[in-house]
Amino acid sequence: MIELNKITKKFTLHNQGKTNILVFNNLNLKINPGEIVALTGPSGVGKSSILKMIYGNYVFQSGQIKINNHNIDHTYPRNIIELRKNIIGYVSQFLRVIPRVPTIEIVMEPLLEINSDQDEVREKAEKILLKLNIDKNLWNLSPLTFSGGEQQRVNVARGLIRNYPCLLLDEPTASLDSVNKDIVLNLINEKKDSGSSIIGIFHDEYSRKYLNAREIDITKISDAK
Amino acid sequence: MQPILSVHNLNKYYGNQVGCKNMNLTLYPGEVVGVVGESGSGKTTFINSISGNLIPDSGKILIETGNETIDFLEISESLKRLLIRTELAFVHQNPRDGLRLDVSAGGNISERLMSIGQRNYGNIRQTIFKWLDKVEIDKSRVDDFPRTFSGGMLQRLQIAKNLVTSPKIIFMDEPTGGLDVSVQAKILDLLRKLVRELNLSVVIVSHDLAVIRLLADKIIVMKNGEAVESGLCDQVLDDPQHSYTQLLVSSVLQV
């Protein structure tokens, strides 16, 4: 369960005349287990910012964010680290990895956090890479040289290899062809059916309908702008 | 969970000159804390003051060993030095500062083992090979002198030398400074793996935000000897609150 209560979020640009940008005021949102919420609204309205606040990546000035009843509280970074380790999974828009690290290891990493059996983890990583049509020949290469679509699928594999109770998806299907898009959407549906609370941004109507997502237009739930 | 290292209100002056002041840090097992800031901001002073290389003027440093909490600034010098060569490790920016250049690679790795009382040559040799493997130095180089190694190899050797006794807390001051970008990447990758595999707790200093972003869970941003902002690493870098951090991020970090 993900809950956002009365969230205010603003950016203060200290080096640009202390400009204040109010992004959200009194933002309220709740995602239940087994539910997919799709955020909609024009670009720049703050869709990614919501995911980032939930993930602890962005701070907020007032209000409350609760993940399975744990508060996101930046005065205790350790708690956020623990939440990320155990509860929140996040598939970002772009793949961010250390150069030279092979694809297979990147995909294995989140699972190794909780399972030290290298062989078992490797097997699972191979399985999901196969499912996502990443050619075997690529597994031992760094994804930094891959095509956009391949990179995105590696990113998805890494995010979905575990079963997080809460899942944040930032345009996970944006640069995929229709075959691979369906594969990813099916994977997401599996997570939903297993009881995850899922919130995501999906650029296309097709994906939102496929996932049977509850659509929320941000401009309607926040007072700002 | 208890922090393995906590630093409270630490101050270090050089005469009237501030080295670092009012510094705090909490490090949990398996966590990496990055310390960033421009040159002269006090990063090295801070890491030296919390690792036993420098004696701070005031403050408190608590180390959790599992059995007890050690007040690092209050214990006897002998206990302190024992801790430094067993539970703690320091990786210098310049590997030459952390290695004995007139001792073979294997001999360098062996020192900490023997200083904790290992006396079986065969076993020591095995451990050395295991660690050369971990840091990806060819086993055939075991008896070569460090001076025949490249910069990246030297740094990896220094890491092996320090980690061989499985210390709990690792301090690193610019461990990839002065290395080529591709060599840097390899070392960062190695460090990441070791951190997870050995559940290391690390304090790492760097002026390179990209390095810190890749390795650190938490971050401390220093300026003029003080922490201007600290917290979750990606949060501080992606949504910095302090004007200095905003400047630092916008001018340096274009990931």
Next chain:
Amino acid sequence: MNNVLKFKNKKNTVAAQDEIYNFAYLDENTKRMIRRALIKALCIPGYQVPFSSREMPMPYGWGTGGVQVTSSCLTTDDVIKVIDQGADDTTNAVSIRNFFKKTANIKTTEKTSQASIIQTRHRIPEEKLKEKQILVYQVPIPEPLAFLEPRYQETKKMHALSEYGIMHVKLYEDITKNGHIETAYAYPVKTNDRYIMDPSPIPKFDNPKMNNNPAIQLFGAGREQRIYAIPPYTEVTSLDFEDYPFDPSKAPHKCSICGSNESFLDEIITDDDGNRSFICSDTNYCNQRMENN
């Protein structure tokens, strides 16, 4: 210990000695200072006590440390033996013996069993030493850690805190390079399970003799200004590895004079064809065996 402690009250002026020197050359204040260092050294076996070394009428490297220690220990009743690499008759041994004859007018001997003080360079006599005998070693480099840690303050700390891992690094390097511990002289020891000590450049063959020895063993380094000691019946162990244990063995030959296969041997070239033979390095031991046969 009696020997060391009894000088304090003794007047050391004797009519027959050469009047231009104080007894045994050194002035009484200097001797007192050195004796204090010796007593401290005996109380902390293996610990290097600094002392202020005096100019001696011989150059550094010729046993000035040993001579000052001996001089401070001598009483008029003493009988002195001086050996250099086991031999009583080398130039160095003879000149030090003459030095004490001239400055202290005391009895000298070549017989190990009859000496109350033996000053030595690079050997321990083969014959077992007894209680109340003193063995004085001449030491060139007293600091066993010096080869890897040149800073004196740091070595002092390492001793104080028993940080001795580095000593085994040296042995490790030795085994790695040679397949065995190659160090054959000045083989490092641990004294009384505490201080690591350089035994001076004696052959490792002699190391076991230091252990649990009834005699007092004193070490003097003149140039480096250090004194250290092993009191009687003190445990002295040679550093090693479990799987490369300390091995004091010597070349498997017999002395070609006395036939002993238990003593440490010098190798000598006997003719222009390069033929070699081995003879006891301890000349007194060899002579005694010949006399007794």
